[in-house]
Amino acid sequence: MLVNLETDLLRTFVAIAEEGGFSAAARRVFRTQSAVSQQMRRLEEALGQQLFEKVGRQRKLNEAGQNLLTYARQIVALNDQAVVTVNSSQQSGEVRIGAPHDIADSILPRFLSTFARSNPRVHVMLTVDRSPNLMPLLEDGRLDMTLTTRHSERFQGRLLRTSPTVWIAAAAFELDRRQPVPLVLADEPSIFRRMALNALDQRGVPHIERYTCPSLSGIHVALNAGLGVTARTPEMLKPDLKVLGEREGLPPLPDVNFYIYRSNVALSQAANALFEQICAG
DNA sequence: CCTTATTGCCGCAGGTTCCA
DNA sequence: TGGAACCTGCGGCAATAAGG
Numbered sequence: 001m002l003v004n005l006e007t008d009l010l011r012t013f014v015a016i017a018e019e020g021g022f023s024a025a026a027r028r029v030f031r032t033q034s035a036v037s038q039q040m041r042r043l044e045e046a047l048g049q050q051l052f053e054k055v056g057r058q059r060k061l062n063e064a065g066q067n068l069l070t071y072a073r074q075i076v077a078l079n080d081q082a083v084v085t086v087n088s089s090q091q092s093g094e095v096r097i098g099a100p101h102d103i104a105d106s107i108l109p110r111f112l113s114t115f116a117r118s119n120p121r122v123h124v125m126l127t128v129d130r131s132p133n134l135m136p137l138l139e140d141g142r143l144d145m146t147l148t149t150r151h152s153e154r155f156q157g158r159l160l161r162t163s164p165t166v167w168i169a170a171a172a173f174e175l176d177r178r179q180p181v182p183l184v185l186a187d188e189p190s191i192f193r194r195m196a197l198n199a200l201d202q203r204g205v206p207h208i209e210r211y212t213c214p215s216l217s218g219i220h221v222a223l224n225a226g227l228g229v230t231a232r233t234p235e236m237l238k239p240d241l242k243v244l245g246e247r248e249g250l251p252p253l254p255d256v257n258f259y260i261y262r263s264n265v266a267l268s269q270a271a272n273a274l275f276e277q278i279c280a281g
Numbered sequence: 282c283c284t285t286a287t288t289g290c291c292g293c294a295g296g297t298t299c300c301a
Numbered sequence: 302t303g304g305a306a307c308c309t310g311c312g313g314c315a316a317t318a319a320g321g
Binding site: 282283284285289291 | 303307308309313315319320
């Protein structure tokens with residue numbers, strides 16, 4: 001008697017294998033640990049096979065589990081591919097998305113490239129501006145969604161991720177601790193600018209602004225020229241840059257949150273798809 | 282089929298005791 | 302004095318019970 005394996009159960013199973021435990025997998029599939037535990041019991045019952053063995057207080061895949069994992073990944077991937085293909089073949093239209101320079105230059109490209117591959121007929125219009133200018137556009141529906149580092153209660157959205165903030169300079173840059181810290185910063189309003197200045201002020205570290213530029217590419221140029229240090233997420237790091245910290249006398253920086261918010265005006269199907277995709281990570 | 286609340290199990294860090 | 306053995310409390314992980 002053949003059994004049908006539920007994609008949902010397999011998706012959770014893959015999450016356990018990749019996250020290294022039931023609790024971490026639960027967070028990934030947006031269920032409770034208890035639900036994951038019960039799902040895996042159902043999966044084992046369906047197969048009539050134990051899939052895990054106890055290792056300390058955790059459960060790891062046994063041999064049968066390892067065998068299943070290969071197929072589970074393929075089944076889940078094929079399922080998702082089918083869904084995307086069917087949807088994208090029908091989906092066309094326009095998506096208007098906003099992002100401040102900080103984000104447009106760093107985390108946005110990853111989201112856009114995934115979406116572009118699965119939605120070749122959708123026209124994406126990106127507005128790069130400061131958050132205070134983007135929010136009114138979202139308010140009156142001239143933007144479908146916007147990414148931002150600011151929390152807002154006025155729009156439906158979610159926290160996409162929290163990233164650490166670090167001090168960054170050219171790999172060859174040497175900080176002279178007898179001199180004020182030379183800063184390479186975006187102009188206001190910039191969350192990284194405020195973080196850097198606040199942290200230095202609170203620690204009482206002398207500093208001067210050597211260079212100001214709104215775009216990340218401009219910041220890059222200044223860093224590479226050895227003009228100073230900046231505060232950014234590690235995503236900005238490239239081989240020609242390095243992280244500075246306590247050892248160089250620089251104070252720790254707070255984490256930065258990345259949010260996405262959607263317009264309260266009804267979204268097109270394409271815009272909805274992009275929003276859901278970005279939310280899903 | 283899910284959630285919350287609860288339980289048992291286990292790893293780990295820190296403290297105490299004992300002995301060479 | 303220092304190292305081994307043991308104890309204890311805390312917290313994380315998974316299972317289970319009960320309820321919607």
